[in-house]
Amino acid sequence: MELVDYLYGSALYDEDEKKYKQYGLYEPITNSFVITHSKLHYITYLQHLFSSRFSLVVIDITTSINFDEKLIDNTCLDNWMLKKTDVRTLNPGQMGWTQVINATQLHKKIDKVDNSLLKDTLPYIIYALKIIHAFDDAISLMFGKHSGNINMFPDYRLYDYNFFDIYVKQPFDYSSYSQQTLEGLTYSRKEIFNIIYTEFNYEVAKEKMKPYLNEMVTELM
Amino acid sequence: MKKVVEFGTCYDQEFSLEDEIDYNVIRKLQKLSHQKILFSGSTCMPRQQLPSWYDHMFDVSIPDWKNHKLCTFDETTDIRAKFMSELYSTKDIPILVYWSGGIDSTCIVSAIEKNFDKELKDRVHIMMNSNSYAENPYFFDKIIKPNYKYINSNTLNYTNSFILHGDPADALWLQGNILEYDNPKDLLQDDIHINDKNFRTLYLSKDFTNLEIDWYKNFYIEDAKLAGIKLNTTADLLWWSNFSLHLTQSSCKLLHSLDDYSTTNISLYKENALPWYLSDEYQVWSIYTQLENKKFDGTVRSYKMDAKKYIYDVDKNLYFRDYKTKVPSLSTEKNSKQFNFQVLYNDGTYDRCLNF
Numbered sequence: 001m002e003l004v005d006y007l008y009g010s011a012l013y014d015e016d017e018k019k020y021k022q023y024g025l026y027e028p029i030t031n032s033f034v035i036t037h038s039k040l041h042y043i044t045y046l047q048h049l050f051s052s053r054f055s056l057v058v059i060d061i062t063t064s065i066n067f068d069e070k071l072i073d074n075t076c077l078d079n080w081m082l083k084k085t086d087v088r089t090l091n092p093g094q095m096g097w098t099q100v101i102n103a104t105q106l107h108k109k110i111d112k113v114d115n116s117l118l119k120d121t122l123p124y125i126i127y128a129l130k131i132i133h134a135f136d137d138a139i140s141l142m143f144g145k146h147s148g149n150i151n152m153f154p155d156y157r158l159y160d161y162n163f164f165d166i167y168v169k170q171p172f173d174y175s176s177y178s179q180q181t182l183e184g185l186t187y188s189r190k191e192i193f194n195i196i197y198t199e200f201n202y203e204v205a206k207e208k209m210k211p212y213l214n215e216m217v218t219e220l221m
Numbered sequence: 222m223k224k225v226v227e228f229g230t231c232y233d234q235e236f237s238l239e240d241e242i243d244y245n246v247i248r249k250l251q252k253l254s255h256q257k258i259l260f261s262g263s264t265c266m267p268r269q270q271l272p273s274w275y276d277h278m279f280d281v282s283i284p285d286w287k288n289h290k291l292c293t294f295d296e297t298t299d300i301r302a303k304f305m306s307e308l309y310s311t312k313d314i315p316i317l318v319y320w321s322g323g324i325d326s327t328c329i330v331s332a333i334e335k336n337f338d339k340e341l342k343d344r345v346h347i348m349m350n351s352n353s354y355a356e357n358p359y360f361f362d363k364i365i366k367p368n369y370k371y372i373n374s375n376t377l378n379y380t381n382s383f384i385l386h387g388d389p390a391d392a393l394w395l396q397g398n399i400l401e402y403d404n405p406k407d408l409l410q411d412d413i414h415i416n417d418k419n420f421r422t423l424y425l426s427k428d429f430t431n432l433e434i435d436w437y438k439n440f441y442i443e444d445a446k447l448a449g450i451k452l453n454t455t456a457d458l459l460w461w462s463n464f465s466l467h468l469t470q471s472s473c474k475l476l477h478s479l480d481d482y483s484t485t486n487i488s489l490y491k492e493n494a495l496p497w498y499l500s501d502e503y504q505v506w507s508i509y510t511q512l513e514n515k516k517f518d519g520t521v522r523s524y525k526m527d528a529k530k531y532i533y534d535v536d537k538n539l540y541f542r543d544y545k546t547k548v549p550s551l552s553t554e555k556n557s558k559q560f561n562f563q564v565l566y567n568d569g570t571y572d573r574c575l576n577f
Contacts, residue, residue, distance in 0.1 A: 027544070028521060028546055029521050029522050029543070029544050029546055030522075030544075051355070052358045052359060052540075053359075053540035053544065054540065054544050055544065055545070055546050055548055083403065084400075084401060084402070084403055085401060085403060089546055089547065089548045090548060091352065091355070091356060091548040092352075092355035092356060092548075113520065113522065114543075117539055117540065117543055117544070118544070197358065198358060198359070198362060200359065200538075200540065
């Protein structure tokens, strides 16, 4: 799979906090990292969206004693695992479920457990990450809270829908978006997230999402 | 003089009625057994040495397993479903199923879906809440929502309904915290290494001396011998501690929620709340699969795999079968008195202790 920019999930240096940021989603049955990202809230979104399938745990990778910024990213997830006692699964309905567990150390992976289903689901997870990015950026643009750097999506051809093309190509006039548009966008996001959460078949999910994505394009035009 | 029915020194430790109960002793007992001292104190008593006054409760005796036919988990579950459907046909009252979304209660709903006829299914009400949904949304969407009535409620109504819940399933398997052990495969070696530091951290108090731990180990080994079972591995020992001692307490768990412990009320409870997993067939399955090492292969994935396969046959959810692991269940049952516990005496009376 071709990876671009943020999809590498590399550790990024946070100038404000003067430290590296990198979080991982960890799957305890296969002792595998599913994906890494420098932004916690993206990882948390993915944890929620795919909790209907996996008991995923959010890990702060930077606390590992062997951490460096080149230790792990989405191209080499299979090489690393955590010690079992470092990982604690929680019930998704539990308070504090999204708590971040500090990694003590990343260990070289020894035993390989069959993770074919997880691998098969990875394109879906990547797609969900793209959607989260798109929504996050669109909404923050409309609120004017974001720099609106369209280069966040350098390879928009990766996206399946017109929305992304239009989104990255069109200059945004923030003031032209009404509250109604914002509500429409929020509604679409909710519906799309709901589809990701409940529809396990990736191809079917994409079909189901189409009308909402197209609606968003209309809203933003 | 009454005796506190307690675990371990087997009824030797006595307290006179005149004495104020030393709760520190109770705490110590609880710590020693690593289980709560609960209604009827049964958790503290080996199932093969239950006093006669326990007869008014569910039958928790260990069956003569050597003369029982071994069935697979699927067959055992189907047998249980047929038994329960016959039982439920005797009274036309609702059947309330407490569904947490976890493996045990989902297996029950799967068995109902597979074995009950339409008339019985129409009487089933799934008692659930949003936590149940969060734990298994697929099952809810595919099986429960289109086929059953479901109620967001935690009311325990055993007076005019049958009730079902996921206990005492855990006692048939191995405790879920075995998954936290660094190398679970080590537990399957032909050697009981209960003194291992890691084991002690997980299962016993860190304060225990080696002497206490040895006592604990030997107690289980001797207790298992009474049932004709030889414990060979640490996993066997963990299973036996659960199977021999925890099963009784687990079967009676909902009793804590009763407001009235009169004989009539308890009889009614016993009649309407027969636990799904408390059957000779399940016990025999548990014993054989443990002794033949077919229950757990040391991988996290194999935890309760037979039950997950049974569920898969009904809902076809590969994710649940292959990636569902132990998460703490959030109770859907009424448990407002969770800080109460009771000390049972050998004549069947009890004291309730608050804020323990």
